[in-house]
Amino acid sequence: MxxxxxxxxxxxxxxxxxxxxxxxxxxxxxxxxxxxxxxxxxxxxxxxxxxxxxxxxxxxxxxxxGMKLLELGNIVLEQSEVRKVCLPLMKQLAESVDEAVHLVVVDGEHAVYIEKVDSKQPIRLFTSVGRRSPLHLGSGSKLLLAHMDGLERAKHLQKMELIAMTPNSITTIEGLEKELTKIIQDGYSISDGEQTLDTIGLSFPIRNHKGNVIAALTISGMKSRFQERLAFLLEETKKAADLISGDLGYRKEVISLKI
Known part of the structure; x- marks a missing residue:
């Protein structure tokens, strides 16, 4: 130390x-x-x-x-509030889809898992609260990167080292920027074996009362279980993310007036 x-x-x-x-x-x-x-x-x-x-x-x-401590304290308070609001709905989502549900936020140059509800599946991914992931890998990481302020995202991209964990990992800035554009257009993010082969993760944004994306609600599991149920899984995850955002004070009609 x-x-x-x-x-x-x-x-x-x-x-x-x-x-x-x-x-x-x-x-x-x-x-x-x-x-x-x-x-x-x-x-x-x-x-x-x-x-x-x-x-x-x-x-x-x-x-x-100094004011930096206030800024960091507010981040901690917001994350604690988000976890408190999210957990009941995360449990409901896990019960509905029977897959692992995660809450992911940005921490410096990484995405970090700050809450998790496991599935009851006999074969499931090993993840844990506190796990860190590069911002270019995984559905939650990419979604958070996509929704960053343009200047902030550019800074991350400029110094990002695109390490490949599997053959499906994104390894070029051009490919990553194309993926980020697609995420904004689709409203959600999907990761197909980018960190672990034969697994899928999908994420929807969680917004605060200002409309800012502060976390990603993610479900992940084995690819074989996701393929035939993809439409259902997308619908259920989006529903849960929207409910959480609403509980945090996000109102679509209010935000739309500012655009």
Missing amino acids: NQSVIKALNLINYFSLDKPEQSLSDIAKLSGMSKPTTYRLLSSLEFCGFLSKIKYSDQDIRYRL
């Missing part, structure tokens, strides 16, 4: 409701570190937006928690 990172992040713990502001001397004393070391770590946290510096005078300079 990187000890410098740990030491820097631990400094955040010295701020509280009772002590929202701290000076360099205060934090150095509390942490037991020298002032030069403390200053270097505080400067790094300030640069990243985790702390902000307030200069009351040349002799009175203090630090307080």
Whole structure:
């Protein structure tokens, strides 16, 4: 583990409701570190937006928690709310289709599974909460990438390494951009053996009250079970995703007025 990172992040713990502001001397004393070391770590946290510096005078300079922490806190709260709203409907969907149901969100350069309801099938995919996937592989990952803001998506595409996990994996930017366009047009995403052969995943968007896509509702299972039931599976998953979005405050008619 990187000890410098740990030491820097631990400094955040010295701020509280009772002590929202701290000076360099205060934090150095509390942490037991020298002032030069403390200053270097505080400067790094300030640069990243985790702390902000307030200069009351040349002799009175203090630090307080930065807006980046509020931004990250809101993300955590939103994900917790999404999980709470999603889980009952995910269970209903899993009961209806008898396939694994996942809730997927973007985390940096990856998609991550933050909730799961397993199927009762004797042969099923092994997945777990916390699993991470490249944004170019899998129905949930691709759907989230497709619905990103154009500038954000371009940044991801620019630095993306298109690693192939199976012969069905997308390995070119041109192929990926074509797939993303199709996802927007269709309203859903399908992955046919992109990460594990002989499996299929399909995903629909979950939107918040602003109409932003904040998660993907995904079902996945063996290809042999999906082929003859595809229309039914699409219909059931879309229905569940729409209900979840509605519970989160999304209203189609309101959003359409803004377009």
